[in-house]
Amino acid sequence: MEEGLLDIGIVGAKSPKDKIEYKKLVDDTIILIAPLDFPDTIELSRLKDYPFIARERGSATRNAFESMLLKQKNTSKDDLSVVAELSDNGAVKEAVKNGMGIACISNIAVKDELSSGTLKRVTVNGLPDTKRSFYVIIRKGKAVLPQVKALMEIIDQWRKNEKA
Numbered sequence: 001m002e003e004g005l006l007d008i009g010i011v012g013a014k015s016p017k018d019k020i021e022y023k024k025l026v027d028d029t030i031i032l033i034a035p036l037d038f039p040d041t042i043e044l045s046r047l048k049d050y051p052f053i054a055r056e057r058g059s060a061t062r063n064a065f066e067s068m069l070l071k072q073k074n075t076s077k078d079d080l081s082v083v084a085e086l087s088d089n090g091a092v093k094e095a096v097k098n099g100m101g102i103a104c105i106s107n108i109a110v111k112d113e114l115s116s117g118t119l120k121r122v123t124v125n126g127l128p129d130t131k132r133s134f135y136v137i138i139r140k141g142k143a144v145l146p147q148v149k150a151l152m153e154i155i156d157q158w159r160k161n162e163k164a
Contacts, residue, residue: 001139007148009137012060012106022135025155026108026162030065030130032122033093033110034102044072044126048079051101056087060132065104068130093119104130 001009002019014022042050055062066077083101086092089109096103097118113119136155138144144152 001137004139004142007138007142007145008151011135011137012132013063014135019140020137021140022137023152023155025134025136025159027131027133029107030061030068030104030132031107031110032102032104032124033096033113033119034122035096035099036117036120038102038120038122040120041123041125044075044124047075047124047127048081050081051083052080053092053095053101053103054080054082054085055089055092055103055105056085059087061089061104061106064130064132068127072127108134 002017010025011022012028069075069077081101084095086095089105092103092105093110093113095101097113102122107121110119110121114121136152138148138152
């Protein structure tokens with residue numbers, strides 16, 4: 001995006017880049033997911049007792065979750081028993097379904113699995129909801145193609161309808 005090779009993108013976190021313009025798309029919550037036979041609720045202090053599937057370093061999901069952990073007393077990301085670092089949500093969901101461990105993931109990304117009952121959401125007592133937003137990004141100062149402008153208008157209309 002910064003090099004001008006992309007006309008539009010969607011990201012899960014803002015970066016301190018002057019060349020990028022951010023427009024909020026949707027709010028999201030990072031949740032803990034587990035296989036169906038896992039308890040519905042665990043204590044924050046017990047999070048370290050379970051194998052943990054993490055997103056790759058630099059992932060907005062991982063950064064948001066680790067930031068929330070840092071705000072909690074007597075808890076650190078280093079306490080997690082990370083058994084795998086995976087680069088996409090599909091791989092994380094499959095690893096959890098197959099019993100490799102538990103994971104934090106975007107609620108939006110796992111909505112279908114929660115509805116169909118192939119994964120479960122786990123409440124962590126002592127850990128507040130981890131909120132974050134997704135943004136549409138374009139490069140400041142770059143001419144906007146007509147199709148990108150049309151897409152941005154569709155997104156704006158969708159957002160207005162979502163709020164109604």
